[in-house]
Amino acid sequence: MRTFGNLLVRGLIVGLFAGLLAGTFAYVMGEPHIDAAIAIEEAGGAAHTHGEEPAAQAPAAEEEEPLVSRNGQRFGLFLATSLYGVALGGIFAVGFALLRRRLRTPSDSYAALGLAAAGFVGIVLVPFLKYPPNPPAVGDPETITKRTITYLLTLVIGLLAVWAGVAASRWAQRFGDAPWIRPAGGGLAFVVTIVAAYLILPSINEVPGSFPATLLWQFRFASLGTQAVLWTLLGFGYAALMDRHSKVTKETVAA
Amino acid sequence: MPAPARSVAVPAVSPRLLAVALLTVGLLLVLAYLVAFDQGAISQSGMYMHELMHDGRHLLGVPCH
């Protein structure tokens, strides 16, 4: 029997590695687009550094020394993805420990992969489709609170939609055992939940018309890719650890 | 494909486990908050940590300024 602590530590370690590698992906695929967005911002003269008072006059603001240099922020990227990976990995492990018995598969590895897929869809994909992320230089600082709340709402709704999908697919079984009944029931519940949420939540579009669409979408796909790397490694890493652990247990038992 | 048949080897969910699990998730959410949203309230570093992890926040899909 695995203890809770044992499951948790595995999650934290896998999360750290997943975060570091997601940071590497983000560095290679994302940093050039962030640099390009900042260059556009500086050329536009709309100086923006958060945390400081809006400078009385823009020309003076452009000379401001940033709190953290661009090189420092490139290093900070790895710190951010690693810490975020540790947090997600730990929460993932807690979810695994609490939900494992309710997942209908005899394999711990499949259970881990299923949970990671559910997490990616709920926490990444659903928010992405409603509020695609923006590079620096896009966005009105005045609306940050509203955008933060709506983002967190999409995240919770995403997880609820996944849960509704799973629950509905199990419930649909009672109407027959044709192979399409479960996916149809689950898919319907999932889609209805997010469509309702998307209609109710406000639309937010703060991208200036002058901002290059190609750059915008290159950044967005780099962001989606970063999170895809994180969740993929989280799922496969945890699945691999489970598998190894199981073998060790078997040998121990056999010995 | 032969599915590996294995008994489920995780602890049963007791009230005590649930309490420990919720506490753990709470602490980890504080860590995630530090990366994603904190503006100095938790890090006690002014805006330094916020700015340091700025690129990561954007690439992790979190709304920022």
Ligand SMILES: [Zn+2]
């Ligand atoms: Zn920002």
